[in-house]
Structure formats: C-alpha cells, structure tokens
Amino acid sequence: MSTEVAQLHQKLVDRLERTGALCTEPWRRAVESVPWHEFLRDGFFRRVPNAFPAAWRPVLESSADWIQGCYADESLVTQIANTIVPADIRGEVRREPSSSSTLPSLVMRMLEELRVEPGATVLEIGTGTGYSTALLCARLGDDFVTSVEYYEAVSARAQTALARVRMYPTLVTGDGLLGFAKGAPYDRIIATCGVRMVPSEWVEQTRPGGEILTTAGGWLGASELAPLTVHDDGTASGPLLGGRVSFMLARTQLPPALGLLPDLSAGEERETVMGAGALDDWTSRFVVQSVVPDGQRLTMERDGRQEDVLIDVESGSWAALYREDGRWTVRQGGPGALWDVAEDQLGRWHAAGAPGLERFTLRVTPEGQTYSW
The missing domain is CATH 3.30.160 (Double Stranded RNA Binding Domain)
Known part of the structure; x- marks a missing residue:
C-alpha cells in the first residue's frame, strides 16, 4: 500500500471513529486490515451535477480522482441498469443504478449493530463489491461467513476482489430473499438491500435468539434499519433504529411498472x-x-x-x-x-403524539408483518 493510500485509509478510519460509526476495537482492527480500494478496482460512477433526468459518469482506476473517491465516506454506484459497469461507458449514461458500494459509515454502523462475537455464523444478503463481506471475514473468519448476491457478474467481481485480499467465504449467486438454507441455521443475517416485506425464509434460517438486521422500507421510499430478534415460536420482532437509512430495494421486491393508468376522473x-x-x-x-x-x-x-x-x-x-x-x-x-x-x-x-420511528416496532410472523408504536 502506497503512502498516499495508507494516509487516505487512516483518515477514513479516524473519521469513522470520530462520527461514532466505528465504536469497538475488534471492528477497528478489521477496518484497518482491509484496503477499501481493492473492492473498487473496476471503477464506479459519479452522478453528473444538475443533470435531469439523473446522469452518471464513470470514474476508472486510471482517473486522477479514483483513489480519493475510494476512501470518501459516500455511496458509490458500481453498476447501472443491471449490467452496465464503468468500463462500458465513455461519457455519460442515463439509466437507474442497480448495485453500489455502501458509504463506509453506514457499513460500520450496521456491522456494529450486528453485535457478533467470534464463532458466530453470518449470512449476508447482497454481496455487492464484497467489502462488507471482507470485514466480516476479518472479524469472524472465512468459514463463518456466507454471502448471497443476485447478480452473477457482481458476485464474480466480488469473488475476484476478495481473492486479492486472500479471503474465501462462501459466495452464492441467487435470490437473497430465499436466504441459503444449506448453511442454516445462522446466528445473524444482515441485509445490504432494502426489503418491503421481511422474508419468512430469513426467520426460518436464523437460530432462535439470533438476529436479523435489515432495512425495512417500501415503494413510497421511506425506510429504516430494523434489528429483529428471532423467537422460539418462529416469529421475529424488534425496534426501528431511526436515522433515515436507505438502500436499493431487493431486486425481486421492486415495484411493478405503473403501465396504463386507470381513469382518474372517476371515483x-x-x-x-x-x-x-x-x-x-x-x-x-x-x-x-x-x-x-x-x-x-x-x-x-x-x-x-x-x-x-x-x-x-x-x-x-x-x-x-x-x-x-x-x-x-x-x-x-x-x-x-x-x-x-x-x-x-x-x-x-x-x-399518539406523532412518535418518531425509533419508537416503532416491527413484528414478523408466518402470516405477514405489522408495525406498532
């Protein structure tokens, strides 16, 4: 690692500690041991200022500002329209993002909230670039980490990046909403995508007393982190944490196209x-x-x-x-x-006094899910 990269890496670690995202020594050691830029060697997209509709410009490893971007505390789009990667574009592209590298402070907030100890088994939903997967490996060991990614090409790039840092967790390509029953039961499930409905498979594949950490949201665009404890009766419940956390929705829970609208003058x-x-x-x-x-x-x-x-x-x-x-x-x-x-x-x-979302509770049962406050 060059002096410049080492300085950028340390500056990011210090920022995460200063803002409270990084709180404990085991996770600090994990962050210090995993070079972020190794998971962004294929580049990323930056949003073009003032463009409407939204436009994106590629930032490749050869770009002068690539390494600074790798260590900035911001989310970085890594795939657009399900297949387009930075190397595919010269100029700009106006399509919807489909995969990203989550901003470091949110990654660390979620990993700290996961409350894992050595020996815990973790299923990660949404491998993405593989960076958070690498942090889990650094903290727990490769044999205790399984990660599921919907897009085969995204999973392949993550596997290559993980191999560069000599980490070899179990990587699965498929619908993360189905979990990965072969490795169950897990002590923790963590989702790096948003879900409209928490899948029953996650509850079934988590050990009683274990936890699911997911972003609960929906088609109106408001979402929050929810740590859910799984109970002996096959249900799960827990509070919303607040803070306006937002992730891309899981691919199979995206809203359907509006299509032909009904007659809005009736009714x-x-x-x-x-x-x-x-x-x-x-x-x-x-x-x-x-x-x-x-x-x-x-x-x-x-x-x-x-x-x-x-x-x-x-x-x-x-x-x-x-x-x-x-x-x-x-x-x-x-x-x-x-x-x-x-x-x-x-x-x-x-x-009830318009309570904040941190006073809400999400309960998941085989019949569905409900919110209360």
Missing part, C-alpha cells in the same frame, strides 16, 4: 384533513406505507392543478389528492379506498 370525492404533505414527510410517509404497502406515488397536472396520486397497481385501487381554496380533497376509485386506510392510520399516529 368519489370528499374533503380530507390529511393532505399530500403526509407523503412528503419521511416519518408520516412511512406510516402510510405501513398500511398501504402496495402503494406507489406519482404527481401530475390535471385540470390546471397538481394532483398527488397514490395507486396500487396490483388491486387497481387509487386515490388522487388536490388542494383548492385552502382545502384538501381526495378522489378515490377501484376496489379499495386507499386514502381511507392511510388517513385512519395517520389519525391514530397523530393521536
């Missing part, structure tokens, strides 16, 4: 005290999302005014909100009254 109208601002605020959006898990939001101009639309593609239910003369009106159609459900839950939440 029944009524006045509502809960306006579209509930979909702008992170916490209240999470509250709505908890009871309307299939809802997606779009904003459109209709009849000379802006309408915020909540739509469930699967059921065909929808609700359109607009403000006129200082009052909010909702128009609803389809088999279910989406905004009635959302408004009822928001009312209960406000009646």
